[in-house]
Amino acid sequence: MYNIKALIFCCFVFFSTSFFSQEKHIDFKVDYESFLSKHDMLWDIVPDKWQTAPYTGNGNIGFLFYQAEESESNxxxxxxGRHDYYDHREAKTKAEEMLWIKRSRLPLGYFNLKSKGKITGVNMRLDLWxxxxxxxVTTSKGTYKIKGFTHSTKDVIFFETDTTDEKVEITWHAEDPIPPVYEVLKSGGGPKGGTWDKMRATTLEMPPQPTLSKKDGYNFCYQPLFDNRxxxxxxxxxxxxxxxxxxxxASVHHTYPEHNSLEIVTENLKTGEKLIKENRFVSSHQTWWHDYYPLSFLTINDAEKESFYWIQMYKLGAASRGNGPILDLMGPWYNRTFWPMVWGDLNVQLIYWTHLTANRMSIGESLPNNIDKYTENLEGNVPKHWKNSAAVAALLPQDLIAYxxxxxxxxxxxxxxxxxxxCKFDEDEIRMRDKLFPILKKTVNSYLNYIKDNPVDADDGKIHIKYSWSPEYKPGxxxxxxxxxxxxxxxxQTLIDIDKQHNLNDPLLKEWKHLLDNLVDFQIDENGLRIGKDIPFSNPHRHYSHLLAFYPLMVITPENxxxxxxxxxxxxxxxxVTFNSGKKIKAMPVTGYTATGASSMYASxxxxxxxxxxxDFLIKHENISSTTMYSEGKINPVIESPLSFATSLHDMMLQSWGGKINVFPASPKLWEDVSFHNLRTQGAFLVSAKKVKGNTEFISIKSLKGNTCNVQVDFEKPKFYINGKYLDIKEEDGLYNIDLKKDESVIITSKSLKKTDLTIIExxxxxxxxxxxxxxEKTKRLPGHTYYSSN
Structure with a gap:
């Protein structure tokens, strides 16, 4: 009996000790449905253009809902919109590939909802969750309820109307697949000179008119492109x-070079109808979104910034999918724009920062996936004598053919x-070695070929770059x-690092080192970084191209x-110079990404x-619409500017570059209370943290792959706990080095663990x-409301 009692006692002591020494976990208490409802967008004014319209999408297809100014009152x-609906006209020469009216996004069409009465008002909600x-929708005759969404994983759009004293007829109207740029140029409008004049002199043969048909109870509109391409x-x-x-x-599909769009659309409609009959259509749509939002969380005591941020998370989820096209300036929401392609001199780069820290990795796969897919096309964008080389022009279609x-x-x-x-945020060293390394190697070969073809005689013994461009600066x-x-x-440097990491001993290693060691220094004067050797920075410039060595490349860092x-x-x-010089330039001198670039750099x-x-300046910019969309010239969508707002906010909360993690590196005094959960850093760490009344309550870092975490915190004498056990970690040059196993977490606090409040709530x-x-009414506080509204 004594032995049994002793055994029970020992088990109790062991259990108790194990239980109370267990790691205290983050107490995450967020009801996303309730939280996001406070950020839903509302309409009590009839939207009259894409900038003021509600929008839904799944990365491939989507819709905007609005009453165009030229529409009838009822x-x-x-x-x-279909994200990958591009023209594919054959270029007879490599130079013709840059006549981008032949390779651009195309208008698709719209469904008209025609009521008996004149539309007099709306009361609408875009439910983010x-x-x-x-x-x-209220009319002079009655009302009709609406419900609509783009299915998250099936290319099917659903829209329901339910009338009271009304009748709503729905009809399809196809648009001609003609680039609006072409129409403007042919009428004598648009910029003059260079490629613009070449496009103006080009005659585009028109494709056939669409054909309408019916089969198995479905309606179809078939639109072949020119020359059946x-x-x-x-x-x-x-x-x-x-x-x-x-x-x-409804469903839309675009194919090239295949000719099976009818079959795919038919299958999409059958799938959608089957799910509706089984009462699974709505739930299967919602599942994706309900898994998507909880990937990370952020809340701040600044309602406007918090709301803007979460709408970007919605927009990103609606505009991009990892298996979809490269996210261009419009995503699934087409508008008649002068910029109907992927813009590669800043826009696409900014787009693909947002998903990283937000820990929404899968939807950002589309850029690396398409680079992998079209590597051969990238190799075709250089002169034939440049062997094993790759490049792409500043603007490009989805297949990356752009000489x-x-x-x-x-x-x-x-x-x-x-x-x-x-790759760094995913800690995917295999993809870095097997996919990125080969194409980056070919790209650096293009630099080596350029230098060989364009030597510069110089007395300093340095390698000089004879002629290149600082995007959008004039003269650049x-x-x-x-x-x-x-x-x-x-x-x-990246090629050298990958080579060293994987012991590749690439035969070109010496050439990379030689170029790196002998390349001319950055061009600097009393004002800092210049545009180039003979070009000081002296004119307003919306782009920060000359500062790229700082942000985002971090080739020059603020570490010393x-x-x-x-x-x-x-x-x-x-x-x-950009804000205060008073110099007049043709281009808009201050854009949305001017502000977000500045914000991220000051945060760094x-x-x-x-x-x-x-x-804050971004939200005050007149080109930010009341739905957080953004355009330049009122008609040209530029989706990266509002998305980069989220990137800048991330940079204020959490940074990871140079092998270290910096938590709350630039949290302003206004944000006394802020919490975030499962934001991601380079090295595949998930970070959660909280500030209360301006003081950091705790930081939690979880390693997804098992790595040493080098962390910088914003308070003195931090205490470290792993699995509830205190660790004595010394500071080294402002950093704390913590070895973490896979899926292991460390909690960092200025107090004892028992006294630390580990809850995260909205x-x-x-x-x-x-x-x-x-x-x-609420959106009238925004400059963009007046700028875009005709009311």
Whole structure:
């Protein structure tokens, strides 16, 4: 009996000791449905253009819902978009590939909803949690309820109307697949000179008109492209009664070089109809979104910034999928734009930063996946005598066929930096070695070939770059352009690092080292980084191309005082000239990405207040619409600017570069209370942290792959706990080095673990602070409301 009692006692002691020494976990208490409802967008004014319209999508297809200014008063429309609907006209020469009216995004069409009465008002809500538009449209005769969404994983659009004293007829209207740019140029409009004049002189033969057909109860609109190079089929079915409840299901597919769009659309519609009959259509749509949002969390005591951030998370989920096309300037939401391709001199690069820290890795796979898919096309974008080389021009279609000629491959190099970041945040060394390394090697070969073809005689013994371009700066062409020098330095060092990591001993290793060691230094004057050798920075410039060595490449970092002063001087000078010089330039001098770039760079310098100022500046920019969309010239969508708002906010909360993690590196005084959960860093770490009344309560870091974590915190004498056990970790040069096993976490706090509040909850918002975006009375506080509204 004694032995049994002793055994029971020992088991109790062991259990108790084990239980109470267990790691205290983060107590994450967020009801996403309730939380996101406070950020749903609302409409009490009829949207009249894409900038003010509700939008849904699944990365491939989507719709906008608005009453165009030219529409009849009793008509409101669903404007349908297909992300990869591009022209594929054959180029007779390599030079013709840059006449991008032959390779651009194309308009698709729309469904008109025609009521008996004139539309007099709306009351609509875009439910972020369920990615669904609901509401009521009021007419002079009655009302009709609406419910619509784009299925998250099936290429099917669903839209329901339910009338009271009304009748709603739904009809399809195909648009001609003609680039709007071509129409403007042919009418004498648009910019003059260069490629614009060449496109103006080009005659595009028109494709056949679409053909309408019916089969098995489905309606189809088949649109072949010119010379049968590509085709698009739109299919739909309407169930129910226009005078009662009716449901539209629609699908769109574009194919090239295959000719099977009709079969795919038919299968999509059958799948959608089957799921509806089984009562699984809505739930299967919502499952994806309900898995997507909890991948990370962020809340701040700044309702406007928090709301804007979460709408970007919705927008990103609606615009991109890992197995889809490269996210261009519009995503699934087409508008008649002058910029109907992927823009590779800044826009696409900014787009593919947002998903990283947000820990939404899968939806950002589309850029590296398509680079892998079309590597052979990238190799065809250089002169034939450049063997084993690759490049791409500044603007490109989805298949990446865009001849760069014998120029430096800067645009592809910068895109490959995004690829590298994706691998770093995923800690995917295998993909880094087997996929990124070969194409980056070919890209650096293009630099080596360029230097060989364009030697520069110089007395300093340095390797000079004879002629390249600092994007969008005028005059931005010349020798030793800092934009190019930064990309060469980053790409050579990255190849060397990958080679060393994997013991590759590549035969070109000596050439990369030689280029890196002998490349001319960055061009610097009393104002900091210049544009290039003979070009000071002296004109307003929305782009920060000359600062690329700082952000995002981090070739020059603020880690030592001299470099930090150089970067600060360069950044201050860029913004002073751009905002305050009073010089007139044709291009818009201050854009959304001007502000977000400035915010991220100040955050990297640790200047929280300046970082906040420019983050706030974006929302105050008149080109930000009340739905958080953004355009330049009122008609040209530029999706990366609002998405880069989220990147800048991330950079204020959490940074990871140079092998270290910096938590709350630039959290402004205004944000006294802030929490985030499972934001991601390079090295595949998930970080959670909380501030209360301006003081950091805790930091938690989890290693997904098992790595040493080098962390920098914003408080003194931190205490470290793994599995509830205290660790004595010494500071080394401002960093704390923590070895973490796979899926192991460390909690860092200024208190004892028992006294640390490890809860993460949403910060409260008053009624006035909720639902700040959409199109209605609350949005009148935004400059963009007046800018875009005709009301």
């Amino acid at each position: 008509v409101i429309s669903l404007y349908i 369920n990615a669904e538009l609901t509401g009521v 590509g085709e698009t089929t739109t299919g739909w079915k309407i169930l129910g009664s226009p005078s009662g409840k009716q449901q539209l299901i 760069n000629g014998g120029k430096v491959p800067d645009m592809l190099t910068w895109m490959l930096h995004d690829y590298w970041l994706h 062409h010349g020798q030793d352009i800092n934009f190019t020098l930064a990309l060469i330095r980053w790409s050579c 005082e001299a470099d930090k002063k150089l970067l600060r001087r360069s950044l201050d000078h860029w913004l002073d 310098l640790g200047d929280a207040e300046k970082a906040y100022y420019y983050l 910060l409260p918002k008053t009624k006035e602070e909720q639902n700040l975006f959409g199109f209605g």
